Amino acid sequence: MKFTEEHEWLRVEDDIVVVGITEHAAEQLGDIVFVELPSVGNEVTKDDEVVVIESVKAASDILAPIDGEIMEVNDVLTDEPSKVNDDPLGDGWMFKIKPSDASQMDDFMDEAAYKKFIG
Amino acid sequence: MSDLRVTPLNALHKELGAKMVPFAGYEMPVQYPMGVMKEHLHCRAEAGLFDVSHMGQVVIWPKSGNYADAAQALETLVPVDVAGLGEMRQRYAMFLNDHGGILDDLMIANMGDHIFVVVNAGCKDADIAHMQKHLSDTCKIEVLDTRALLALQGPSAVTVLSRLNGAVADMKFMDVARDVDLDGISAVMSRSGYTGEDGFEISVAADDAEALTRKLLAHDEVEPIGLGARDSLRLEAGLCLYGHDIDEGTTPIEAGLGWAIQKVRRAGGARAGGFPGADVILSQQADGPVRRRVGLRPEGRAPMREGTQLYAHAEGGDVIGHVTSGAFGPTLGGPMSMGYVATAFAGPETMIYGDVRGKRLPAKVTAMPFVPANFKR
Numbered sequence: 001m002k003f004t005e006e007h008e009w010l011r012v013e014d015d016i017v018v019v020g021i022t023e024h025a026a027e028q029l030g031d032i033v034f035v036e037l038p039s040v041g042n043e044v045t046k047d048d049e050v051v052v053i054e055s056v057k058a059a060s061d062i063l064a065p066i067d068g069e070i071m072e073v074n075d076v077l078t079d080e081p082s083k084v085n086d087d088p089l090g091d092g093w094m095f096k097i098k099p100s101d102a103s104q105m106d107d108f109m110d111e112a113a114y115k116k117f118i119g
Numbered sequence: 120m121s122d123l124r125v126t127p128l129n130a131l132h133k134e135l136g137a138k139m140v141p142f143a144g145y146e147m148p149v150q151y152p153m154g155v156m157k158e159h160l161h162c163r164a165e166a167g168l169f170d171v172s173h174m175g176q177v178v179i180w181p182k183s184g185n186y187a188d189a190a191q192a193l194e195t196l197v198p199v200d201v202a203g204l205g206e207m208r209q210r211y212a213m214f215l216n217d218h219g220g221i222l223d224d225l226m227i228a229n230m231g232d233h234i235f236v237v238v239n240a241g242c243k244d245a246d247i248a249h250m251q252k253h254l255s256d257t258c259k260i261e262v263l264d265t266r267a268l269l270a271l272q273g274p275s276a277v278t279v280l281s282r283l284n285g286a287v288a289d290m291k292f293m294d295v296a297r298d299v300d301l302d303g304i305s306a307v308m309s310r311s312g313y314t315g316e317d318g319f320e321i322s323v324a325a326d327d328a329e330a331l332t333r334k335l336l337a338h339d340e341v342e343p344i345g346l347g348a349r350d351s352l353r354l355e356a357g358l359c360l361y362g363h364d365i366d367e368g369t370t371p372i373e374a375g376l377g378w379a380i381q382k383v384r385r386a387g388g389a390r391a392g393g394f395p396g397a398d399v400i401l402s403q404q405a406d407g408p409v410r411r412r413v414g415l416r417p418e419g420r421a422p423m424r425e426g427t428q429l430y431a432h433a434e435g436g437d438v439i440g441h442v443t444s445g446a447f448g449p450t451l452g453g454p455m456s457m458g459y460v461a462t463a464f465a466g467p468e469t470m471i472y473g474d475v476r477g478k479r480l481p482a483k484v485t486a487m488p489f490v491p492a493n494f495k496r
Binding site: 054058 | 154421422476
Protein backbone atom coordinates (compact mmCIF):
# COMPACT_ATOMS: atom_id res chain seq x y z
CA MET A 1 0.00 0.00 0.00
CA LYS A 2 1.21 3.50 -0.88
CA PHE A 3 0.26 6.81 0.73
CA THR A 4 0.02 10.39 -0.53
CA GLU A 5 0.62 13.65 1.27
CA GLU A 6 -3.11 14.27 0.72
CA HIS A 7 -3.79 11.37 3.11
CA GLU A 8 -5.00 8.93 0.48
CA TRP A 9 -3.97 5.30 0.28
CA LEU A 10 -3.45 3.40 -2.98
CA ARG A 11 -3.47 -0.37 -3.30
CA VAL A 12 -2.47 -1.99 -6.60
CA GLU A 13 -4.74 -4.85 -7.69
CA ASP A 14 -3.43 -6.23 -11.00
CA ASP A 15 -3.62 -3.33 -13.45
CA ILE A 16 -5.92 -1.11 -11.41
CA VAL A 17 -5.39 0.97 -8.26
CA VAL A 18 -7.87 1.12 -5.38
CA VAL A 19 -8.00 4.50 -3.61
CA GLY A 20 -9.33 5.52 -0.21
CA ILE A 21 -8.44 7.86 2.64
CA THR A 22 -6.24 6.97 5.57
CA GLU A 23 -7.32 6.30 9.14
CA HIS A 24 -5.59 9.54 10.11
CA ALA A 25 -7.63 11.49 7.53
CA ALA A 26 -10.90 9.84 8.57
CA GLU A 27 -10.20 10.66 12.20
CA GLN A 28 -9.33 14.27 11.38
CA LEU A 29 -12.47 14.72 9.28
CA GLY A 30 -14.74 13.40 12.02
CA ASP A 31 -18.04 11.63 11.38
CA ILE A 32 -18.58 11.48 7.63
CA VAL A 33 -22.17 12.09 6.55
CA PHE A 34 -21.98 12.38 2.75
CA VAL A 35 -19.73 11.09 -0.01
CA GLU A 36 -20.07 12.17 -3.64
CA LEU A 37 -18.26 9.78 -5.98
CA PRO A 38 -17.09 10.31 -9.56
CA SER A 39 -18.76 8.69 -12.57
CA VAL A 40 -17.37 5.42 -13.81
CA GLY A 41 -15.59 5.96 -17.12
CA ASN A 42 -14.38 9.48 -16.23
CA GLU A 43 -10.87 10.24 -17.41
CA VAL A 44 -9.17 12.16 -14.61
CA THR A 45 -5.89 13.99 -14.25
CA LYS A 46 -3.75 14.02 -11.11
CA ASP A 47 -5.06 16.65 -8.64
CA ASP A 48 -8.55 16.79 -10.20
CA GLU A 49 -11.24 16.95 -7.51
CA VAL A 50 -12.86 13.54 -7.84
CA VAL A 51 -14.63 12.91 -4.53
CA VAL A 52 -16.41 15.27 -2.15
CA ILE A 53 -16.64 14.26 1.49
CA GLU A 54 -18.83 16.07 3.97
CA SER A 55 -18.23 15.43 7.63
CA VAL A 56 -20.09 16.87 10.60
CA LYS A 57 -17.48 19.61 10.44
CA ALA A 58 -16.93 20.58 6.81
CA ALA A 59 -16.70 19.63 3.17
CA SER A 60 -13.40 18.28 1.82
CA ASP A 61 -12.26 17.39 -1.67
CA ILE A 62 -10.38 14.22 -2.48
CA LEU A 63 -7.99 14.72 -5.38
CA ALA A 64 -7.12 12.17 -8.04
CA PRO A 65 -3.69 10.90 -6.97
CA ILE A 66 -2.73 9.87 -10.51
CA ASP A 67 -3.91 10.19 -14.12
CA GLY A 68 -6.27 7.51 -15.32
CA GLU A 69 -9.79 6.24 -15.89
CA ILE A 70 -12.31 5.65 -13.09
CA MET A 71 -13.17 1.94 -13.38
CA GLU A 72 -15.42 1.43 -10.37
CA VAL A 73 -16.74 3.40 -7.39
CA ASN A 74 -17.86 2.23 -3.95
CA ASP A 75 -21.57 3.01 -4.31
CA VAL A 76 -22.28 1.69 -0.82
CA LEU A 77 -20.82 4.92 0.57
CA THR A 78 -23.68 6.94 -0.93
CA ASP A 79 -26.10 5.44 1.59
CA GLU A 80 -23.60 4.47 4.28
CA PRO A 81 -20.94 7.18 4.36
CA SER A 82 -20.00 6.19 7.90
CA LYS A 83 -18.18 3.16 6.47
CA VAL A 84 -15.32 5.55 5.71
CA ASN A 85 -14.92 6.14 9.47
CA ASP A 86 -15.56 2.53 10.43
CA ASP A 87 -13.15 0.90 7.98
CA PRO A 88 -11.20 3.50 5.99
CA LEU A 89 -8.66 1.00 4.62
CA GLY A 90 -11.24 -1.67 3.76
CA ASP A 91 -14.99 -1.25 3.18
CA GLY A 92 -14.50 2.50 3.08
CA TRP A 93 -12.55 2.44 -0.21
CA MET A 94 -13.69 5.11 -2.67
CA PHE A 95 -12.80 4.37 -6.27
CA LYS A 96 -10.70 2.20 -8.56
CA ILE A 97 -8.62 3.88 -11.20
CA LYS A 98 -6.74 2.46 -14.19
CA PRO A 99 -3.46 4.39 -14.32
CA SER A 100 -2.39 5.87 -17.62
CA ASP A 101 1.15 6.37 -16.33
CA ALA A 102 2.10 3.78 -13.71
CA SER A 103 5.33 5.64 -12.96
CA GLN A 104 3.31 8.29 -11.10
CA MET A 105 2.99 5.67 -8.34
CA ASP A 106 6.72 5.86 -7.67
CA ASP A 107 6.46 9.21 -5.91
CA PHE A 108 4.29 7.99 -3.06
CA MET A 109 5.23 7.04 0.50
CA ASP A 110 5.28 3.58 1.99
CA GLU A 111 3.56 3.02 5.33
CA ALA A 112 6.63 3.81 7.44
CA ALA A 113 7.22 7.07 5.57
CA TYR A 114 3.55 8.04 5.88
CA LYS A 115 3.55 7.37 9.62
CA LYS A 116 6.56 9.63 9.91
CA PHE A 117 4.82 12.22 7.71
CA ILE A 118 1.79 12.45 10.01
CA GLY A 119 4.03 12.44 13.07
CA MET B 120 -2.96 29.90 21.09
CA SER B 121 -1.45 31.86 23.99
CA ASP B 122 -3.61 34.92 23.36
CA LEU B 123 -6.78 32.87 23.75
CA ARG B 124 -8.77 33.13 26.93
CA VAL B 125 -9.63 29.98 28.83
CA THR B 126 -12.58 28.92 30.96
CA PRO B 127 -12.21 27.49 34.49
CA LEU B 128 -12.69 24.02 32.95
CA ASN B 129 -9.86 24.27 30.41
CA ALA B 130 -7.59 21.75 32.15
CA LEU B 131 -10.46 19.32 32.66
CA HIS B 132 -11.42 19.45 28.96
CA LYS B 133 -7.87 18.48 28.07
CA GLU B 134 -7.84 15.74 30.70
CA LEU B 135 -11.03 14.38 29.12
CA GLY B 136 -9.29 14.24 25.73
CA ALA B 137 -11.13 17.12 24.09
CA LYS B 138 -10.01 18.55 20.80
CA MET B 139 -9.61 22.26 21.56
CA VAL B 140 -10.26 25.03 19.05
CA PRO B 141 -10.36 28.82 19.15
CA PHE B 142 -13.94 30.09 19.47
CA ALA B 143 -14.98 33.69 20.16
CA GLY B 144 -11.55 34.40 21.65
CA TYR B 145 -11.57 31.33 23.91
CA GLU B 146 -9.89 27.97 23.66
CA MET B 147 -12.92 25.66 23.73
CA PRO B 148 -13.65 21.93 23.28
CA VAL B 149 -15.13 21.22 19.83
CA GLN B 150 -15.45 17.52 20.57
CA TYR B 151 -14.41 14.82 23.01
CA PRO B 152 -13.21 11.31 22.09
CA MET B 153 -16.85 10.20 21.64
CA GLY B 154 -17.11 12.35 18.50
CA VAL B 155 -19.69 14.89 17.33
CA MET B 156 -22.31 12.46 16.07
CA LYS B 157 -22.39 10.26 19.19
CA GLU B 158 -22.23 13.28 21.49
CA HIS B 159 -25.26 14.72 19.73
CA LEU B 160 -27.25 11.50 19.98
CA HIS B 161 -26.23 11.00 23.60
CA CYS B 162 -27.53 14.44 24.54
CA ARG B 163 -30.91 13.68 22.95
CA ALA B 164 -31.05 10.23 24.60
CA GLU B 165 -29.66 10.95 28.09
CA ALA B 166 -27.78 14.05 29.22
CA GLY B 167 -24.95 16.15 27.84
CA LEU B 168 -22.78 18.55 29.83
CA PHE B 169 -21.59 21.72 28.10
CA ASP B 170 -19.08 24.29 29.27
CA VAL B 171 -20.56 27.62 28.23
CA SER B 172 -18.42 29.70 30.58
CA HIS B 173 -17.22 31.76 27.63
CA MET B 174 -20.63 33.43 27.51
CA GLY B 175 -21.06 36.73 29.28
CA GLN B 176 -22.91 36.82 32.61
CA VAL B 177 -23.97 40.30 33.65
CA VAL B 178 -26.15 41.71 36.40
CA ILE B 179 -28.16 44.90 35.99
CA TRP B 180 -28.66 46.43 39.46
CA PRO B 181 -31.32 49.15 39.74
CA LYS B 182 -29.82 52.00 41.78
CA SER B 183 -33.23 52.46 43.39
CA GLY B 184 -33.37 48.83 44.43
CA ASN B 185 -36.61 48.38 42.48
CA TYR B 186 -36.70 45.77 39.70
CA ALA B 187 -39.21 47.95 37.83
CA ASP B 188 -36.59 50.67 37.35
CA ALA B 189 -34.07 48.24 35.87
CA ALA B 190 -36.81 46.79 33.67
CA GLN B 191 -37.83 50.23 32.43
CA ALA B 192 -34.22 51.02 31.55
CA LEU B 193 -33.60 47.71 29.77
CA GLU B 194 -36.80 48.09 27.74
CA THR B 195 -35.14 51.02 25.95
CA LEU B 196 -32.64 48.53 24.46
CA VAL B 197 -34.75 45.40 23.83
CA PRO B 198 -38.20 44.91 22.24
CA VAL B 199 -39.47 42.51 24.89
CA ASP B 200 -41.65 42.85 27.97
CA VAL B 201 -39.11 43.14 30.77
CA ALA B 202 -41.41 44.90 33.24
CA GLY B 203 -44.01 42.14 32.99
CA LEU B 204 -41.56 39.29 33.34
CA GLY B 205 -42.49 37.31 36.42
CA GLU B 206 -40.10 37.07 39.36
CA MET B 207 -37.68 34.14 38.94
CA ARG B 208 -38.68 33.81 35.29
CA GLN B 209 -36.44 34.00 32.22
CA ARG B 210 -37.10 35.35 28.74
CA TYR B 211 -35.38 35.57 25.34
CA ALA B 212 -34.44 39.05 24.13
CA MET B 213 -32.22 40.88 21.68
CA PHE B 214 -30.25 44.12 21.63
CA LEU B 215 -31.11 46.20 18.57
CA ASN B 216 -29.49 48.95 16.54
CA ASP B 217 -31.33 51.99 15.18
CA HIS B 218 -32.23 50.11 11.99
CA GLY B 219 -33.81 47.25 13.92
CA GLY B 220 -30.79 45.03 13.27
CA ILE B 221 -29.81 42.56 15.97
CA LEU B 222 -26.66 43.46 17.95
CA ASP B 223 -26.87 40.26 19.99
CA ASP B 224 -29.45 37.83 21.32
CA LEU B 225 -29.56 37.15 25.03
CA MET B 226 -31.45 35.66 27.95
CA ILE B 227 -32.78 37.92 30.71
CA ALA B 228 -34.09 36.84 34.09
CA ASN B 229 -36.05 38.68 36.76
CA MET B 230 -34.15 37.90 39.97
CA GLY B 231 -36.39 40.03 42.19
CA ASP B 232 -33.96 42.81 42.99
CA HIS B 233 -31.92 42.70 39.78
CA ILE B 234 -31.86 41.45 36.18
CA PHE B 235 -29.52 38.58 35.32
CA VAL B 236 -28.38 38.63 31.70
CA VAL B 237 -26.51 36.00 29.65
CA VAL B 238 -25.02 37.18 26.34
CA ASN B 239 -22.97 35.59 23.57
CA ALA B 240 -19.22 35.30 24.05
CA GLY B 241 -18.38 36.99 20.77
CA CYS B 242 -20.51 40.03 21.59
CA LYS B 243 -20.03 40.36 25.32
CA ASP B 244 -17.50 43.22 25.36
CA ALA B 245 -19.70 45.27 23.04
CA ASP B 246 -22.85 44.30 24.97
CA ILE B 247 -21.33 45.37 28.29
CA ALA B 248 -20.24 48.70 26.80
CA HIS B 249 -23.73 49.11 25.30
CA MET B 250 -25.42 48.50 28.66
CA GLN B 251 -22.99 50.76 30.51
CA LYS B 252 -23.55 53.55 28.00
CA HIS B 253 -27.33 53.40 28.00
CA LEU B 254 -28.32 52.14 31.45
CA SER B 255 -25.84 53.78 33.81
CA ASP B 256 -28.13 56.65 34.80
CA THR B 257 -30.43 54.36 36.71
CA CYS B 258 -28.52 51.08 36.94
CA LYS B 259 -25.17 49.63 37.86
CA ILE B 260 -23.76 47.05 35.44
CA GLU B 261 -21.86 44.25 37.15
CA VAL B 262 -19.92 41.81 34.98
CA LEU B 263 -19.76 38.38 36.61
CA ASP B 264 -16.38 37.46 35.19
CA THR B 265 -15.49 35.17 38.06
CA ARG B 266 -18.39 32.82 37.40
CA ALA B 267 -18.58 29.75 35.21
CA LEU B 268 -21.64 28.60 33.26
CA LEU B 269 -22.49 24.95 32.65
CA ALA B 270 -25.42 23.50 30.75
CA LEU B 271 -26.81 20.05 31.43
CA GLN B 272 -29.18 19.17 28.62
CA GLY B 273 -31.22 16.14 27.70
CA PRO B 274 -34.08 14.04 29.07
CA SER B 275 -32.01 12.74 31.99
CA ALA B 276 -30.75 16.18 33.07
CA VAL B 277 -33.52 16.60 35.62
CA THR B 278 -32.96 13.09 36.99
CA VAL B 279 -29.28 13.74 37.54
CA LEU B 280 -29.67 17.19 39.07
CA SER B 281 -32.48 15.97 41.33
CA ARG B 282 -29.97 13.63 42.95
CA LEU B 283 -28.01 16.73 44.01
CA ASN B 284 -31.06 18.75 45.01
CA GLY B 285 -34.59 17.36 44.77
CA ALA B 286 -36.21 20.80 44.47
CA VAL B 287 -34.73 21.18 40.98
CA ALA B 288 -37.46 18.93 39.58
CA ASP B 289 -40.11 21.48 40.58
CA MET B 290 -38.69 24.11 38.22
CA LYS B 291 -40.61 24.63 34.98
CA PHE B 292 -39.29 25.60 31.55
CA MET B 293 -37.78 29.12 31.80
CA ASP B 294 -37.94 29.19 35.59
CA VAL B 295 -34.90 30.56 37.43
CA ALA B 296 -33.70 29.70 40.93
CA ARG B 297 -30.99 31.30 43.06
CA ASP B 298 -28.92 29.96 45.95
CA VAL B 299 -29.57 26.39 44.85
CA ASP B 300 -27.41 24.03 46.92
CA LEU B 301 -26.02 21.41 44.53
CA ASP B 302 -24.32 18.98 46.89
CA GLY B 303 -22.62 21.86 48.71
CA ILE B 304 -22.07 24.14 45.71
CA SER B 305 -24.21 27.28 45.44
CA ALA B 306 -25.71 27.85 42.00
CA VAL B 307 -28.03 30.10 40.05
CA MET B 308 -30.02 27.88 37.72
CA SER B 309 -32.47 28.25 34.87
CA ARG B 310 -34.48 25.50 33.22
CA SER B 311 -33.50 26.37 29.66
CA GLY B 312 -30.82 25.76 27.12
CA TYR B 313 -29.79 25.68 23.48
CA THR B 314 -30.51 22.14 22.36
CA GLY B 315 -34.30 21.82 22.15
CA GLU B 316 -34.11 19.37 25.05
CA ASP B 317 -35.23 19.78 28.61
CA GLY B 318 -32.27 20.94 30.63
CA PHE B 319 -30.65 23.48 32.88
CA GLU B 320 -28.06 26.21 32.73
CA ILE B 321 -26.05 26.43 35.93
CA SER B 322 -24.04 29.46 36.99
CA VAL B 323 -21.47 28.81 39.72
CA ALA B 324 -18.36 30.48 41.09
CA ALA B 325 -15.36 29.76 38.86
CA ASP B 326 -13.67 28.01 41.78
CA ASP B 327 -16.56 25.55 42.05
CA ALA B 328 -16.86 24.79 38.34
CA GLU B 329 -14.49 21.85 38.13
CA ALA B 330 -15.85 20.19 41.27
CA LEU B 331 -19.43 20.49 40.02
CA THR B 332 -18.45 19.24 36.56
CA ARG B 333 -16.78 16.17 38.07
CA LYS B 334 -19.84 15.53 40.24
CA LEU B 335 -22.10 15.65 37.20
CA LEU B 336 -19.82 13.56 34.99
CA ALA B 337 -19.78 10.88 37.70
CA HIS B 338 -23.38 10.01 36.80
CA ASP B 339 -23.69 7.32 34.12
CA GLU B 340 -26.19 9.38 32.12
CA VAL B 341 -23.84 12.32 31.65
CA GLU B 342 -21.22 12.79 28.92
CA PRO B 343 -19.31 15.97 28.08
CA ILE B 344 -20.42 17.57 24.80
CA GLY B 345 -18.37 19.91 22.63
CA LEU B 346 -19.18 22.86 20.41
CA GLY B 347 -19.59 20.62 17.35
CA ALA B 348 -22.62 18.81 18.73
CA ARG B 349 -23.87 22.01 20.36
CA ASP B 350 -24.17 23.44 16.86
CA SER B 351 -26.01 20.47 15.33
CA LEU B 352 -28.30 20.24 18.36
CA ARG B 353 -29.31 23.91 18.21
CA LEU B 354 -29.77 23.75 14.44
CA GLU B 355 -32.10 20.73 14.72
CA ALA B 356 -33.99 22.77 17.32
CA GLY B 357 -34.30 25.66 14.83
CA LEU B 358 -32.41 28.04 17.14
CA CYS B 359 -30.40 30.93 15.72
CA LEU B 360 -26.64 31.26 16.06
CA TYR B 361 -25.64 34.90 16.40
CA GLY B 362 -23.26 36.09 13.67
CA HIS B 363 -24.66 33.49 11.29
CA ASP B 364 -28.47 33.30 11.32
CA ILE B 365 -28.95 36.72 12.86
CA ASP B 366 -26.70 39.79 12.87
CA GLU B 367 -26.76 43.58 12.64
CA GLY B 368 -28.24 43.32 9.14
CA THR B 369 -31.25 41.18 10.12
CA THR B 370 -34.28 42.28 12.10
CA PRO B 371 -36.20 40.08 14.57
CA ILE B 372 -39.15 40.07 12.14
CA GLU B 373 -37.06 38.86 9.19
CA ALA B 374 -35.54 36.27 11.53
CA GLY B 375 -38.96 34.93 12.52
CA LEU B 376 -38.40 36.05 16.10
CA GLY B 377 -41.49 38.26 16.27
CA TRP B 378 -42.89 35.90 18.96
CA ALA B 379 -40.22 37.30 21.30
CA ILE B 380 -41.83 40.75 21.07
CA GLN B 381 -44.73 40.56 23.51
CA LYS B 382 -48.00 42.34 22.69
CA VAL B 383 -47.34 45.14 25.16
CA ARG B 384 -44.36 46.28 23.05
CA ARG B 385 -46.11 45.91 19.66
CA ALA B 386 -48.20 48.53 17.86
CA GLY B 387 -51.27 49.22 19.99
CA GLY B 388 -49.64 47.83 23.14
CA ALA B 389 -49.43 49.81 26.39
CA ARG B 390 -45.67 50.27 25.96
CA ALA B 391 -45.50 50.00 22.16
CA GLY B 392 -42.12 50.75 20.61
CA GLY B 393 -39.58 52.68 22.63
CA PHE B 394 -36.70 50.43 21.57
CA PRO B 395 -34.04 51.06 18.90
CA GLY B 396 -35.32 50.54 15.37
CA ALA B 397 -38.94 50.35 16.56
CA ASP B 398 -40.24 52.13 13.44
CA VAL B 399 -38.61 49.53 11.17
CA ILE B 400 -39.63 46.57 13.29
CA LEU B 401 -43.23 47.61 13.92
CA SER B 402 -43.81 48.40 10.23
CA GLN B 403 -42.29 45.04 9.23
CA GLN B 404 -44.56 43.40 11.77
CA ALA B 405 -47.58 45.13 10.18
CA ASP B 406 -46.68 44.78 6.50
CA GLY B 407 -44.50 41.67 6.48
CA PRO B 408 -40.76 41.65 5.79
CA VAL B 409 -39.36 41.29 2.26
CA ARG B 410 -37.34 38.25 3.30
CA ARG B 411 -37.70 35.65 6.01
CA ARG B 412 -35.60 33.09 7.81
CA VAL B 413 -36.73 29.60 6.84
CA GLY B 414 -35.78 26.01 7.48
CA LEU B 415 -34.63 23.93 4.52
CA ARG B 416 -34.51 20.17 4.03
CA PRO B 417 -32.16 19.43 1.12
CA GLU B 418 -33.07 16.30 -0.81
CA GLY B 419 -30.38 13.62 -0.78
CA ARG B 420 -27.59 13.62 1.79
CA ALA B 421 -25.44 16.59 0.77
CA PRO B 422 -25.53 19.36 3.41
CA MET B 423 -26.09 22.90 2.14
CA ARG B 424 -23.57 24.88 4.15
CA GLU B 425 -23.50 28.52 5.21
CA GLY B 426 -23.16 30.78 2.17
CA THR B 427 -24.94 28.48 -0.29
CA GLN B 428 -26.84 30.65 -2.80
CA LEU B 429 -30.52 29.82 -3.22
CA TYR B 430 -32.58 29.97 -6.42
CA ALA B 431 -36.25 29.56 -7.36
CA HIS B 432 -35.48 27.26 -10.27
CA ALA B 433 -33.19 24.39 -11.15
CA GLU B 434 -31.71 26.55 -13.92
CA GLY B 435 -31.41 30.28 -14.50
CA GLY B 436 -33.08 33.07 -12.57
CA ASP B 437 -31.82 35.38 -9.86
CA VAL B 438 -30.60 34.51 -6.40
CA ILE B 439 -33.56 34.52 -3.98
CA GLY B 440 -31.60 34.04 -0.77
CA HIS B 441 -28.77 32.24 0.95
CA VAL B 442 -28.07 29.67 3.63
CA THR B 443 -26.86 30.95 7.02
CA SER B 444 -26.36 27.58 8.79
CA GLY B 445 -26.25 24.10 7.37
CA ALA B 446 -25.22 20.70 8.65
CA PHE B 447 -26.15 17.08 8.88
CA GLY B 448 -28.69 16.42 11.62
CA PRO B 449 -27.74 13.24 13.47
CA THR B 450 -31.22 12.86 15.03
CA LEU B 451 -32.96 14.04 11.87
CA GLY B 452 -30.91 11.54 9.87
CA GLY B 453 -30.33 13.95 7.02
CA PRO B 454 -29.10 17.39 6.05
CA MET B 455 -30.79 20.58 7.27
CA SER B 456 -30.19 24.24 6.73
CA MET B 457 -31.59 27.56 7.69
CA GLY B 458 -31.33 30.70 5.65
CA TYR B 459 -33.10 33.74 4.30
CA VAL B 460 -35.31 33.77 1.21
CA ALA B 461 -37.54 36.37 -0.42
CA THR B 462 -40.95 36.16 1.28
CA ALA B 463 -42.62 34.77 -1.86
CA PHE B 464 -40.57 31.58 -1.39
CA ALA B 465 -40.86 31.32 2.39
CA GLY B 466 -44.00 29.18 2.53
CA PRO B 467 -43.65 25.63 3.85
CA GLU B 468 -43.27 22.95 1.16
CA THR B 469 -41.91 25.45 -1.38
CA MET B 470 -39.24 23.72 -3.45
CA ILE B 471 -36.16 25.84 -4.02
CA TYR B 472 -32.61 25.09 -5.18
CA GLY B 473 -29.21 25.56 -3.58
CA ASP B 474 -25.99 25.86 -5.55
CA VAL B 475 -23.72 23.18 -4.10
CA ARG B 476 -20.36 23.05 -5.84
CA GLY B 477 -21.85 24.33 -9.11
CA LYS B 478 -24.88 22.03 -9.07
CA ARG B 479 -28.37 23.18 -8.16
CA LEU B 480 -29.79 20.72 -5.69
CA PRO B 481 -33.44 20.78 -4.56
CA ALA B 482 -34.40 21.69 -1.01
CA LYS B 483 -37.83 22.03 0.54
CA VAL B 484 -38.79 24.94 2.80
CA THR B 485 -39.73 23.36 6.13
CA ALA B 486 -41.20 24.54 9.40
CA MET B 487 -38.74 24.50 12.31
CA PRO B 488 -37.75 22.96 14.62
CA PHE B 489 -36.46 20.10 12.49
CA VAL B 490 -36.62 17.87 15.56
CA PRO B 491 -39.50 18.45 18.02
CA ALA B 492 -38.57 20.22 21.24
CA ASN B 493 -38.79 18.36 24.52
CA PHE B 494 -39.32 21.15 27.05
CA LYS B 495 -40.98 20.72 30.46
CA ARG B 496 -43.56 23.51 30.39
